[in-house]
Amino acid sequence: MNRIGKSACDQCTACTEICPRYLLGYDVQPHKVMRSLGFTTSGVDYWNKFATYCCSCGLCTLYACPEDLFPREACEQAKNSMRETGNSYRQEKEPKIHSMKNYRRVPTQSLLQRLRITKYEGPTPFVDDVPVPEDVCVLLQQHAGKPSIPVVSVGDIVNGRDLIAEPDGDSLGARIHAPLSGKVSEITAEYIRIVVDVVAETGGKTV
Ligand code: SF4
Ligand code: SF4
Known part of the structure; x- marks a missing residue:
């Protein structure tokens, strides 16, 4: 996962642009966390901090990344690493809701297709007449x-x-x-x- 991420992430920022925490105004930027996988000389600790406010919803990995990479998992690694090394990060500026928040929604049908689970979608009506056992x-x-x-x-x-x-x-x-x-x-x-x-x-x- 790390090797593929290191070699294939093109820093397109799609993971960050769709991140619900980023859109709420928190300093979560998974594309920057991806830099901690190795293509930086700035130091892992510097880039890991952009995972601090990630809630691990998975939208970046499961939906956003066009390269099928693992930004959510990179964020989890980053949070674990910060915990182990005693590093912490606090966002100083007040969270400000992104102007595009209400327009960057994920249609359920698109998500089903992206996850390749459309074939499992079907009606599940409430069944009232359940058999009574003897x-x-x-x-x-x-x-x-x-x-x-x-x-x-x-x-x-x-x-x-x-x-x-x-x-x-x-x-x-x-x-x-x-x-x-x-x-x-x-x-x-x-x-x-x-x-x-x-x-x-x-x-x-x-x-
Ligand atoms: S897993 Fe974290 S970084 Fe990815 S979309 Fe969710 S909150 Fe944002
Ligand atoms: S969406 Fe994927 S390729 Fe683009 S920056 Fe995020 S991890 Fe890298």
Whole structure:
């Protein structure tokens, strides 16, 4: 990445011109950070500072750079290097929003094409009629700490959202609720099984 960047970056500044932090008026200039890869005698520390206010959004690498280089990654390297060497940079002048900010937008379709993921784009409508299972096993440990302790017994009828297990005393744990209405059919150390009342859950509708 560094070798390619060092040899191929032509300092076109496209990465900086599209950078949302730069457009907001922060002194983020990834094309200058690219200079820290080696084609400068001014010193890495001097150029690294232009990464300080980078938020690592990735737009410069994923969208802007016509050479398919890695300005975002160069900025991350620069920030790490500054951290390790104890260097810091503070922008003195007040951030001033760039006059082109509202016009330098990235169309979603262009981004999809640039990322070569257009073929994965498709409608994802909300699906209301999810199949209702015949039974569910609700794990007693879905969290850090100890498994929760059942507060129901085999044969109990539970409604969806009823409490079925609680933390063990003062131990770290979580309260666990029934995801669906039904009858408790089995309790083990790991789970509570509920035979689902399919009619109650679907209102008698076939799904
Ligand atoms: S990754 Fe950093 S330098 Fe690149 S566009 Fe985002 S904020 Fe700007
Ligand atoms: S867009 Fe790419 S080629 Fe242009 S200055 Fe930035 S890193 Fe270099």
